[in-house]
Amino acid sequence: MADLNLTRQECARRAEQVRLLEHHVRLDLRHAADPAEKTFESRSTVRFTATDDASWIDIVAQEIVSATLNGTALDVSGYDGARLPLPGLAPVNELVVHARCLYSRTGEGMHRFTDPSDGETYLYTHFEPTDSRRVFAVFEQPDLKCRFTFEVVADARWLIRSGQSEVSRREYDGLADVRFAPTPLQSSYVTAVAVGPYHLVTDLWSVDRAGGTRHEVPLGVMCRASMADHLDAEDILQVTKQGLRYFDELFGFPYPWGKYDQIFVPEYNIGAMENPGLVTFVESFVHRGQPTLPELASRAEVILHEMAHMWFGNLATMRWWDGLWLKESFADLMGYQASVEATGYTSGWTSFAIGRKQWAYTQDQLPTTHPIAADILDVEAAAQNFDGITYAKGAAVLKQLQAYVGRDRFDDGVRRYFAQHAYGSTELEDFLEPLSAASGRDLSIWAQAWLRTSGPSEISAEAREDRSEDVLVVRQATPETAGAAVDPRPHVFSVGVYTEKDAALQRTQLLRVGLDGPSVEARLDRAVRDSPDLVLPNDEDFTYAISRLDPGSQETAHRLLSTVPSEVSRALIWSALWNHTRDAQLCPVRFLETVRGQLITEGSSFLLQSVLAMARSAVHHFLQGDDQRRTATDLARLAHSRMTQTTGDVQLVWARALAWFGALTPDVAPLIQPLVTEDQPPPWLNVDHELRWSFVTALSATGARPRTLLAQDLRRDFTMSGQTSYDQALASLPESEAKAQAWHSLADASGAGLTNDRQRALIVGFGQPVSSDLTREYAEPYFDVLTTVWAQQSQTMASRFVSGMFPAPQASDDVTADDEPVVVMARDWLRRHDEAPAALRRGVVEGLDDVERTLRVRAAR
Incomplete structure (x- = not known):
């Protein structure tokens, strides 16, 4: 395979030598509906200046048909599958590259999908970080911005879309040749094309400007035709309009990309991508069943995240991928902030506290953690860092920066940043400088403490050791992570003091704390100084730190957590208890007892969903044998009971929890079986396609749903989602044959016939814990095939494997890591493969750390 890596050093040199003038891309997709056609024609015409006489252009193609440079045929024999050398450059050049590029089934480049429901074909592109070169010849680096003009030839019946509006169309022989307006200056990785019989809903957003002018932005929402009945375009468009209004005012810079299309596509590799004028989303945001409020809120947050990128990332763009964190962290923060401040989805900070930040804490405790502002030497390293540090930790740290400098000053600095760097490429210092100017604070020390170091801070608050009851000592610790100690970081946050009254907790004081060393003292009010019942560090969630509850606060939480009035505060307490559990400081059985006792009256579907997911993880990973089966059975029966006694969102969350825990134990199959009976559905629960497949998969995992019935389930729902759900259910069966079939598909080094959706489904099904005895035999083969899979599959697919x-x-009993066979095998593999690609080694290191953590928690019970 061709070497697809690009280094920061060589790209920086190319940026000094080359300046792009214009780039025209013509894509001929006339044969896209023919599955026998594996390639499409791509023609790139690039005008650029050069200060050196040689460079290269990036192109990943099946074949370069021809190339000309300044009207002269270019020798393409030096093409290596990734780079086409460009010798003999003039001061001003015109390069034309005609290539045949491959359609993708893995979400990289030009993805092609055939809908099993109606046989229709759909195309869409995905290019981040460096896959535009899979579709056209391009200078593939973010700081070489250009004005791109796209021209697409395709079936005239199809919708043909790109980032800019259509400016001309010529139809002939059933084809349409569509040309789009040139883009403003932008990076190649955010260009986009979508083609197919997509369903389209249109609208318009507008705002009146000073001087009597009106700024209008045409809106479009698209999905597959077979999903049109499920598309909630009204809600999507409402959130879109609310977001455009919010960011227009907040950023003080008019939306710069003309139209605003959003398209929901099948078999997408990630959640969404911020292509200007044509934002792509994973199709799971189009709900075939009844969505919960958290799911609708999550979609709104992602819509707003991608919208924030229209300014931060697209208008002002990081120069290289070591700035990836800043664009993603900023957009992540803005997605939650805008949802709370501009839409009806006002529980965003609850989700942020208990979900998004938990991802960050988990990632930040791994041996592979890295600073937020990581040193990204090449594209392979960049691809590894689309992680919880880049997104969630960075967003949490920027939220802390808002508290540190003040929200108004932060917003003022952001507006200055856009005004100074519109359509340009930037470094971290370009962002910090206007923030420093707006706030009057030198942020270099802050940036060093927060952005150049790794590992989570830990904060705690408890009575002073001399037992003075009117003083709390607030401490921070920064444990050694990745072998390096971290100095105390500057924090601004609040400490909540809670007192029990009438069998409920009330917050009786909120202390604002500035902490830039190991500890600081905070004085309690006289009214609450007599032994507060619960002290919550980082109440209201301003900073990024793992909160440690003192023993008395833990005991109070076990009894009264559900009575805490604030949803965000309850989320923070649950997060603290879960981190105590993961870090072997709290017995998982005790955590699960708290779940059973405190969730019964929880009315927030946001908290229910997150805490029940934690509980499932605890049962799955930290319990074994009879303990696992017994606890899963108890929780499944609780879920069934709550499901029959509640309605709406809360009922649906409990119903899904029944499927989660039901997949861990065969003892509750009789409770689930009636829910999938076709002739007598329960009148008190809406069992839609998505929920029904959850129950079917749970039954399959415990052997209570045979293959013959699964085949009937597929015929009942012969759609893309139905097929992947069937694949997952089939792989879940506790049968040797089912595991062997799944393993063969997943471990096929070429990945032949394996789409990203099917891969995800098979992995989940294969790993059902009830089948652990059957999957044990695949541990050695797993380590045997790693290097082959990595060499022959795309990095995205191989990383997922x-x-x-x-x-x-x-091991069935509690053992030390040295005695666990998987640990021994993983350590041996790492020892023998010290020259393996860094991304592959990272995956193994993280898997090993997860197993070692599991063993620590089991041993601490």
């Missing part, structure tokens, strides 16, 4: 198929611990 490495992490998703990492073997579970095999």
Whole structure:
């Protein structure tokens, strides 16, 4: 395979030598509906200046048909599958590259999908970080911005879309040749094309400007035709309009990309992508069943995240991928902030506290953690860092920066940043400088403490050791992570003091704390100084730190957590208890007892969904044998009971929890079986396609749903989602044959016939814990095939295999890591493969750390 890596050093040199003038791309997709056609024609015409006589252009193609440079045929024999050398450059050049590029089934480049429901074909592109070169010849780096003009030839019946509006169309022989307006200056990785019989809903957003002018932005929402009945375009468009109004006012810079299309596409690799004028989203945001409020809120947050990128990332763009964190962290923060401040989805900070930040804490405790502002030497390293540090930790740290400098000053600095760097390429210092100017604070020390170091801070608050009851000592610790100690960071946050009254907790004081060393003292009010019942560090969630509850606060939380009035505060307490559990400081059985006792009256579907997911993880990973089965049965029966006694969102969350826990134990199959009976559905629960497949998969995992019935389930729902759900249910069966079939598909080094959606489904099904005895035999083969899979599959697919198929611990009793067979195998593999690609080694290191953590928690029970 061609070497697809690009280094920061060589790209920086190319940026000094080359300046792009214009770029025209013509894509001929006339044969896209023919599955026998594996390629499409791509023609790039690039005008650029050069100060050196040689460079290269990036192109990943099946074949370069021809190339000309300044009207002269270019020798393409030096093409290596990734780079086409460009010798003999003039001061001003015109390069034309005609290539045949491959359609993708893995979400990279030009993805092609055939809908099993109606046989229709759909195309869309995805290019981040460096896959535009899979579709056209391009200078593939973010700081070489250009004005791109796209021209697409395709079936005239199809919708043909790109980032800019259509300016001309010529139809002939059933084809349409569509040309789009040139883009403003932008990076190649955010260009986009979508083609197919997409369903389209249109609207318009407008704002009146000073001087009597009106700024209008045409809106479009698209999905597959077979999903049109499920498309909630009204809500999507409402959130879009609310977001455009919010960011227009907040950023003080008019939306710069003309139209605003949003398209929901099948088999997408990620959640969404911020292509200006044509934002792509994973199709799971189009709900075939009844969505919960958290799911609708999550979609709104992602819509607003991508919208924030229209300014931060697209208008002002990082120069290289070491700035990836800043664009993603900023957009992540803005997605939650805008949802709370501009839409009806006002529980965003609850989700942020208990969900998004938990991702960050988990990632930040791994041996592979890295500073937020990581040193990204090449594209392979960049691809590894689309992680919880880049997104969630960075967003949490920027939220802390808002508290540190003040919200108004932060917003003022952001507006200055856009005004100074519109359509340009920037470094971190370009962002910090206007913030420093707006706030009057030198942020270099802050940036060093927060952005150049790794590992989470830990904060705690408790009575002073001399037992003075009117003083709390607030402490921070920064444990050694990745072998390096971290100095105390500057924090601004609040400490909540809670007192029990009438069997409920009330917040009786909120202390604002500035902490820039190991500790600081905070004085309690006289009215609450007599032994507060619960002290919550980082109440209201301003900073990024793992909160440690003192023993008395833990005991109070076990009894009264559900009575805390604030949803965000309850989320923070649950997060603290979960981190105590993961860090082997709290017995998982005790955590699960708190779940059973405190969730019964919880009315927030946001908290229910997150805490029940934690509970499932605890049962799955930290309990074994009879303990696991018994606890899963108890929780499944609780879920069934609550499901029959509640309605709406809360009922649906409990119903899904029944499927989660039901997949861990065969003892509740009789409770689930009636829910999938076709002739007598329960009148008190809406069992839609999505929920029904959850129940079917749970039954399959415990052997209570045979293959013959699964085949009937597929015929009942012969759609893309139905097929992937069937694949997952089939792989879930506790049968040797089912595991062997799934393994063969997943471990096929070429990945032949394996789409990203099917891969995800098979991985989940294969790893069902009830089948652990059957999957144990695949531990050694897993380590045997790693390097082959990595060499022959795309990095995205191979990374998913490495992490998703990492073997579970095999020892049935509590053992030390040295005695666990999987640990021994993983350590041996790492020792023998010290020259393996860094991304592959990272996956194995993280899998090993997860197993070792599991063993620590089990041993601490």
